[in-house]
Amino acid sequence: MREINVDLVTKTVEELCIEANYKLPADVKKALEAAADMEESPLGKEILMDILRNAEIASKKRVPLCQDTGLAVVFLELGQDVRLVGGDLYEAINEGVRRGYTYGYLRKSSVDDPFLLRKNTGDNTPAVIHTTIVPGDRVKIIVAPKGGGSENMSALGMLKPSDGVEGIKRFVVDTVERAGSNPCPPIIVGVGIGGTIEVAALIAKRALLRTLGEHNPNPDVAALEDEMLREINRLGIGPQGLGGRTTALAVNIETHPAHIASMPVAVNIQCHAARHREAVI
Amino acid sequence: MTKKVNTPLSDETVENLEAGDRVLISGIIYTGRDAAHKRLAGMMERGEELPVDLKGQVIYYVGPCPAKPGQVIGSAGPTTSGRMDSFTPQLLDRGLKGMIGKGTRSKEVIDSIVKNKAVYFAAIGGAGALLAETIKEAEVVAFDDLGPEAVYRLRVEDFPAIVIIDCHGNNLYETGPKNFKLAGEEKQP
Numbered sequence: 001m002r003e004i005n006v007d008l009v010t011k012t013v014e015e016l017c018i019e020a021n022y023k024l025p026a027d028v029k030k031a032l033e034a035a036a037d038m039e040e041s042p043l044g045k046e047i048l049m050d051i052l053r054n055a056e057i058a059s060k061k062r063v064p065l066c067q068d069t070g071l072a073v074v075f076l077e078l079g080q081d082v083r084l085v086g087g088d089l090y091e092a093i094n095e096g097v098r099r100g101y102t103y104g105y106l107r108k109s110s111v112d113d114p115f116l117l118r119k120n121t122g123d124n125t126p127a128v129i130h131t132t133i134v135p136g137d138r139v140k141i142i143v144a145p146k147g148g149g150s151e152n153m154s155a156l157g158m159l160k161p162s163d164g165v166e167g168i169k170r171f172v173v174d175t176v177e178r179a180g181s182n183p184c185p186p187i188i189v190g191v192g193i194g195g196t197i198e199v200a201a202l203i204a205k206r207a208l209l210r211t212l213g214e215h216n217p218n219p220d221v222a223a224l225e226d227e228m229l230r231e232i233n234r235l236g237i238g239p240q241g242l243g244g245r246t247t248a249l250a251v252n253i254e255t256h257p258a259h260i261a262s263m264p265v266a267v268n269i270q271c272h273a274a275r276h277r278e279a280v281i
Numbered sequence: 282m283t284k285k286v287n288t289p290l291s292d293e294t295v296e297n298l299e300a301g302d303r304v305l306i307s308g309i310i311y312t313g314r315d316a317a318h319k320r321l322a323g324m325m326e327r328g329e330e331l332p333v334d335l336k337g338q339v340i341y342y343v344g345p346c347p348a349k350p351g352q353v354i355g356s357a358g359p360t361t362s363g364r365m366d367s368f369t370p371q372l373l374d375r376g377l378k379g380m381i382g383k384g385t386r387s388k389e390v391i392d393s394i395v396k397n398k399a400v401y402f403a404a405i406g407g408a409g410a411l412l413a414e415t416i417k418e419a420e421v422v423a424f425d426d427l428g429p430e431a432v433y434r435l436r437v438e439d440f441p442a443i444v445i446i447d448c449h450g451n452n453l454y455e456t457g458p459k460n461f462k463l464a465g466e467e468k469q470p
Contacts, residue, residue: 040461041457041460041461043301043303043443043457047405050405050408050411050441051405051407051408053408053411054405054407054408054409054410054411055410057410057411057414058356058410061410063346063349063352063355063356063410063413064346064355064356064409064410065356065407065409065410066356066358066406066407066408066409067343067344067345067346067355067356067357067358067360067409067429068344068358068360068409069346105346105347105348105349105355106346106347107344107345107346107347107355107429108428108429109344109429118316120427120428120429120430122428148360148361149360149361149383149384149406152361180384180385180454180458181383181384181385181403181454182361182363182383182384182385184383184406184407234462234463235458235462236458236459236460236461236462236463237458238457238458238461240383240403240405240406241384241385241454241457241458242403242443242453242454242457242458243453243456243457243458243459243460243461244457244461245461271406271407272407273407
């Protein structure tokens with residue numbers, strides 16, 4: 001058993017919240033540069049250049065890329081040979097979020113109840129925490145701040161198995177078309193197929209963590225990712241929804257075994273400020 | 282082409298703007314998003330005086346980040362405008378002339394923009410650090426308790442935006458993507 005003090009978890013989460021919000025991941029920057037080169041719409045090209053300039057300013061001045069610094073979504077991979085000491089793990093994560101959002105001058109975007117008073121909690125807690133237990137004696141922490149604009153355009157459908165690949169494609173492409181300009185395109189489309197209702201949504205979100213340019217290891221699923229990306233970029237929505245070829249930078253699909261009667265499909269939309277940062281302790 | 286626009290907006294300025302124009306906005310603008318709109322609507326319903334005279338003014342849908350020491354304001358890009366749609370026509374009837382946000386508007390809002398000779402601009406969503414550089418002064422003028430959702434008075438210089446819906450009802454979100462949509466088997470040129 002390896003002992004880890006939860007104070008280290010707090011400190012790590014604090015740093016990850018700040019760095020994730022100040023720095024655009026290198027793969028996203030590269031994808032945006034490639035899109036700016038290819039974009040046929042002059043206005044679309046200018047917008048992509050402005051988005052890249054924004055990332056430069058944010059990184060240089062150490063300020064958030066976007067004012068919506070998100071709800072703090074935390075993926076925790078906990079090695080089964082780790083013994084956590086020094087306090088409550090989830091409280092330690094929330095303390096990290098509290099410190100990161102306060103000391104990093106990040107916006108606090110969490111309300112305490114969803115439909116009554118909607119009072120801001122003032123420190124961006126609670127975090128949304130997803131834990132998996134894995135072999136080993138390490139703890140991997142991924143912080144993925146998620147903005148409201150793109151999250152609101154996401155969708156979940158309980159499709160019938162007979163809807164097949166065509167049904168899945170239609171559901172995903174229609175969701176993106178309906179979203180239009182709202183989720184700040186160019187977007188990244190996370191798709192979760194299979195499992196139960198909550199698994200589909202969770203793997204769709206997890207799909208957003210994948211490095212751009214990498215495909216699902218199953219060649220059939222990888223081919224579907226390419227096909228859906230092509231179809232989405234034929235919609236003409238373009239950067240910021242003002243017309244152009246770059247509507248999405250990637251479609252990432254994750255799958256899970258499902259019930260004989262079910263084919264859930266979740267689409268989690270991510271804006272171009274596709275923030276996530278990880279550390280292993 | 283890029284046009285310079287000064288606030289408050291006159292009828293003449295608004296008439297001169299067309300969907301698709303790039304603009305640089307200078308002058309005073311006010312922030313307001315979900316919670317502030319809800320409060321303003323409540324005040325209007327009760328016949329109370331609003332904290333800001335809306336005549337000729339521009340509302341920017343934004344909830345900025347807190348300012349770091351030495352900064353005027355934190356990152357400050359637009360939020361999705363559609364959530365303000367149900368409140369917007371009554372504000373336009375009160376004299377509001379312009380809105381800055383991102384994303385589509387309802388038919389009721391577009392009709393009200395035409396009726397009141399107003400304009401809807403978009404700023405680049407997700408470019409909060411870039412846009413904050415054009416904000417030279419910021420002061421909370423109402424609803425301080427709402428934190429990032431409070432109403433701020435901002436003085437901006439050459440704030441970059443794009444005219445989306447002009448006073449004739451032309452809508453760049455309709456016309457822009459149409460030029461690039463590929464149908465059926467049509468190949469990308």
